[in-house]
Amino acid sequence: xxxxxxxxxxxxxxxxxxxxxxxxxxxxxxxxxxxxxxxxxxxxxxxxxxxxxxxxxxxxxxxxxxxxxxxxxxxxxxxxxxxxxxxxxxxxxxxxxxxxxxxxxxxxxxxx
Numbered sequence: 467x468x469x470x471x472x473x474x475x476x477x478x479x480x481x482x483x484x485x486x487x488x489x490x491x492x493x494x495x496x497x498x499x500x501x502x503x504x505x506x507x508x509x510x511x512x513x514x515x516x517x518x519x520x521x522x523x524x525x526x527x528x529x530x531x532x533x534x535x536x537x538x539x540x541x542x543x544x545x546x547x548x549x550x551x552x553x554x555x556x557x558x559x560x561x562x563x564x565x566x567x568x569x570x571x572x573x574x575x576x577x578x
Contacts, residue, residue, distance in 0.1 A: 474503060476513050476575050477533050486521055494519030496568060506577070515573040521566050525558040528578040532556070535572030540565045550574075 481499030496519030502512040514530075516537070532554040539556075540547040542563035548556055550572060558564070566572075 472504070477573065479513050481513065481515050483515070483517070490521050490523065492520040492522060492565065496521055509577050511575070511577050513573065514576055515571060516566060516568050517571050518568050520568070523564050523566060525560065525562040525564055526578055527560045528558045528576050530556055530558075530574040530576040533573045533575060534570075535568065536570040537566060537568040537572045540567070 479501060481501055483497035483499035485495070485497050496517045498514065498516050500512055500514040502510050504511045513533075516535075532550045532552055534552055535550070537550045538547050539550065539558075542565070548554075550556065
């Protein structure tokens with residue numbers, strides 16, 4: 467069976483947003499949206515977006531590239547924070563407890 471190549475404009479892709487649980491929000495009224503685009507073995511590939519605000523999270527294994535926005539991810543264990551801007555490539559690990567400070571709506575392509 468022949469597979470056809472696929473392409474999507476990940477920056478322009480429409481995402482449906484939902485409010486985050488109040489216990490996760492530390493400041494503002496951020497929302498998130500995502501869309502899974504494909505799978506690769508047992509991993510999913512998609513686009514995720516977070517509007518401005520400060521939220522807490524417990525991470526899953528993930529690699530991502532930032533498309534748009536400006537944010538900082540701080541780690542509860544004292545590891546150095548990471549700054550995220552267009553072009554940033556980041557790796558998060560299952561169980562990491564984080565605080566996301568999103569200054570400009572952050573959009574990323576993830577593999578998780």
